[in-house]
Amino acid sequence: MIITVDAEDRRPLYQQVSDEIKALIARCELAEGAALPPVRQLAADLGVNLNTIAAAYRELQSEGLITVKHGSGAVVASRTLPETDDDELRRPLRTALTQLVLAGLSRARILSLVSDELQGLGKAKG
Amino acid sequence: MIITVDAEDRRPLYQQVSDEIKALIARCELAEGAALPPVRQLAADLGVNLNTIAAAYRELQSEGLITVKHGSGAVVASRTLPETDDDELRRPLRTALTQLVLAGLSRARILSLVSDELQGLGKAKG
Amino acid sequence: MIITVDAEDRRPLYQQVSDEIKALIARCELAEGAALPPVRQLAADLGVNLNTIAAAYRELQSEGLITVKHGSGAVVASRTLPETDDDELRRPLRTALTQLVLAGLSRARILSLVSDELQGLGKAKG
Amino acid sequence: MIITVDAEDRRPLYQQVSDEIKALIARCELAEGAALPPVRQLAADLGVNLNTIAAAYRELQSEGLITVKHGSGAVVASRTLPETDDDELRRPLRTALTQLVLAGLSRARILSLVSDELQGLGKAKG
DNA sequence: GTGGTCTAGACCACG
């Protein structure tokens, strides 16, 4: 399981971790029931503070993607996020697309990027 | 020119404003040379502090999207594309798409959302 | 007499004008006693507000470099600035050199730039 | 680490701070990876508001000279040279030299000042 | 009129 963090990234560390784990779950590299690495180990691997990983796991848990049990670690609970506001879903997409347009990419290029990224994002039906 | 801010949104206020103005520029609702509303007026309209809007304009200026002239307001800059790292561009897209996949949307639905958002994002050739 | 202003420049317009006139004086392209263009004409030429030029002339006058007489325009008064604090003289030099060093220029390259710029800065003895 | 601000200086406070830190970096008194003082401490030392220092650090960060990590302070960034327009570099140099010429300094005196200031501006090869 | 800077002080987010 490969996770990396980047000090240059604008997102806080804990969110980088949480985002990457979400991607692993979406990509089925972490199936339902699979165990996440222990907080301490992941913290050591990434060279970050223990609290940082704990915050990431807490976020994942509060979204229902993992369950954390004292003594037995964290496991993937589900591949489905709770019902979200439609607008809340579109907003990050709109922000990302806006950036791409402002960077001067053509519509075709953007659609190709989207397809490319969707490749491998596991079981998405359709 | 319609801009709104949302206290529930996790992004800071100034960034919501800056993001929305970016979207307006990408959508060509604010064309090159168009004047942005005065800081104080926009602040009053949104019910936020003057400095909050000033911070948004400062960010837009430092990204080269607008030029601010002391005494005569801010206008949309002539577009010189700031070259951006390819990875910088893909990351937010990947995060947004991951969120959509985890929300249970089908690939077709996601592509439709993308098309929908790209509608009207002006100037995107192709 | 060629003067230009640049909207992208961080300095205020009036100071760009004042700085360029100073350079012309230092370079002896404007000798002592020479007449400066009328405020209105220069403003029209540069496409800026009349007050902007007035502010530039006011600054030059307050430094003793020009004299402004009602009805007969402005003329170059002297090629010597009033006694200035040594530190006040060094500060902008230090700032400029710091920028060059941070830009990665070698010492030799910097000295060459300095010589180059000093070329043509008129009567400097030595 | 000695930083001072001067109310008489025309530059805004936050820029004086930012300029002085740039000089310290150029002079290698702040090496790569070195920690900058906490915002609040530096603010207290200089007797200015916390936000003033925050603005200085923000500027340094947006120029890529430092990296600021939430919760663990600011450190001098690993030097990736931001390519700068040649004209951008010459302009402040020209302005500073003009000032010196008009102050009546001889060419020799000016070159000596330049050498003097370049002394200790670390890493400048050649 | 425009935007910019600074202050004082509160509250939040991160590690």
Place this chain on the structure above:
DNA sequence: GTGGTCTAGACCACC
């Protein structure tokens, strides 16, 4: 502990 954001309100610089 660190920095970030936001507010209210003052004052300045520019055009």
